[in-house]
Amino acid sequence: DAKTTQPPSMDCAEGRAANLPCNHSTISGNEYVYWYRQIHSQGPQYIIHGLKNNETNEMASLIITEDRKSSTLILPHATLRDTAVYYCIVRSGGTSYGKLTFGQGTILTVHP
Amino acid sequence: DSGVTQTPKHLITATGQRVTLRCSPRSGDLSVYWYQQSLDQGLQFLIQYYNGEERAKGNILERFSAQQFPDLHSELNLSSLELGDSALYFCASSVVLETEAFFGQGTRLTVV
Numbered sequence: 001d002a003k004t005t006q007p008p009s010m011d012c013a014e015g016r017a018a019n020l021p022c023n024h025s026t027i028s029g030n031e032y033v034y035w036y037r038q039i040h041s042q043g044p045q046y047i048i049h050g051l052k053n054n055e056t057n058e059m060a061s062l063i064i065t066e067d068r069k070s071s072t073l074i075l076p077h078a079t080l081r082d083t084a085v086y087y088c089i090v091r092s093g094g095t096s097y098g099k100l101t102f103g104q105g106t107i108l109t110v111h112p
Numbered sequence: 113d114s115g116v117t118q119t120p121k122h123l124i125t126a127t128g129q130r131v132t133l134r135c136s137p138r139s140g141d142l143s144v145y146w147y148q149q150s151l152d153q154g155l156q157f158l159i160q161y162y163n164g165e166e167r168a169k170g171n172i173l174e175r176f177s178a179q180q181f182p183d184l185h186s187e188l189n190l191s192s193l194e195l196g197d198s199a200l201y202f203c204a205s206s207v208v209l210e211t212e213a214f215f216g217q218g219t220r221l222t223v224v
Contacts, residue, residue, distance in 0.1 A: 034212070038155075041149075041200060041218070042217060042218075043114065043116070043202050043204075043215035043216050043217045043218055044155070044202070044204075044215045045114075045215070046212045046213065046214055046215075049212060087155075091210075099145070099157055099160060099168045099170070100145070100157065100204075100213060101157060102147075102154060102155035102156075102157075103154070104154060
């Protein structure tokens, strides 16, 4: 599985955009980048995923660099309820297709 | 609400005992995943099923076993329980192998 590197923690002011970076320099051509978050021991929540192009949904935007070696998750207007651990995952292919390997993630704290 | 149902929510049992955790996937989802989250280990992938067949195996102990039934619900059996098995156990499901997975709220297992 391609490894990901994320900062251990980040802060963001409420109402501002939160930009969470992820490095995945060993990603393969057919591997997707997925983002999940986990709010205080609840089940991880799917946010967004992408392959090459930038993606946007009602929760967030995902920007993937042209060389696909890094990506950024953007929460456009962070709220206190966005405080969570955010996981960037490169989804494995081959015979174990579908397995999501979680790393340590980034603890995002949104403050008033 | 992700649509994935896990029962029970909490379970307290003694060392040496055996327990069964149950997962009902979202309607229409064929793939089920099991994860373990303990305080010092993060989210660890255990096993994945697709339409009743085992598809991928992670760091699952020999004392643990799982099954996906014809109605697509899944059970995770944990036996000869040890104190170190105390953790949150999450189930997730996806339509097919390569689509996003949605997580249940977990079963908190405490072994005393």
